[in-house]
Amino acid sequence: MRPSSATAQDDAVLVLRIRAGEIEAFAALYQKYHAALYRTALAVTGDSPAAEEILQECFLRAFRHIEKVDASTSLAPWLHKIALNLARNWLSRRGQSAAPLEMVVNRLACPAWLVPERISESKEVQAVVRDAILGLEFRQRAVVVLFYMWDFSVQEIAEILDVPAGTVKSRLYYGREQLRRLLRADNRLPAELVYSVP
Numbered sequence: 001m002r003p004s005s006a007t008a009q010d011d012a013v014l015v016l017r018i019r020a021g022e023i024e025a026f027a028a029l030y031q032k033y034h035a036a037l038y039r040t041a042l043a044v045t046g047d048s049p050a051a052e053e054i055l056q057e058c059f060l061r062a063f064r065h066i067e068k069v070d071a072s073t074s075l076a077p078w079l080h081k082i083a084l085n086l087a088r089n090w091l092s093r094r095g096q097s098a099a100p101l102e103m104v105v106n107r108l109a110c111p112a113w114l115v116p117e118r119i120s121e122s123k124e125v126q127a128v129v130r131d132a133i134l135g136l137e138f139r140q141r142a143v144v145v146l147f148y149m150w151d152f153s154v155q156e157i158a159e160i161l162d163v164p165a166g167t168v169k170s171r172l173y174y175g176r177e178q179l180r181r182l183l184r185a186d187n188r189l190p191a192e193l194v195y196s197v198p
Helices: 005-019 023-045 048-064 076-094 102-108 116-134 138-150 154-161 165-184
Strands: none
Touching: 005 023, 023 048, 023 076, 023 138, 048 076, 076 138, 076 154, 116 138, 116 165, 138 154, 138 165, 154 165
């Protein structure tokens, strides 16, 4: 979901309209981003009510701080940053739990060898990969979700998480290594999938 220049222009128009007091513009912003932000919150927390709560709080904060946002760029990184901070706070209060990371799982668990005859195996493969992703610490999981689920670049993730790009690369590298270790340790998974993790 790497933001395009058209998306940035659309967002800039929405920001200007919101700043001018147009409620319809804020509704349009919500409509544009609510599904993606909900899926991110759900992927990180694993809790549907928490994801709903994070989504609502995310847009409340966005509305309160719309005057401070850079209107010349896409709002996707800024909104994801708010959502991830809220998810991290929720996890620190409640502890980490299982999460439906369907988009990430599908991207990591659907290699070329998964032909139609073997489609019945895909549910089990997805469950194994999901468990492995959930075995990552929050910092690595957040980077994996942003990189594989939404196609944010390393630089965009660095901006979202307020860390240097080198830190993002490191977390992504160690996150993938940890995924490989967890996948190798699971007997349910074919060896060819373990070595296909990007």
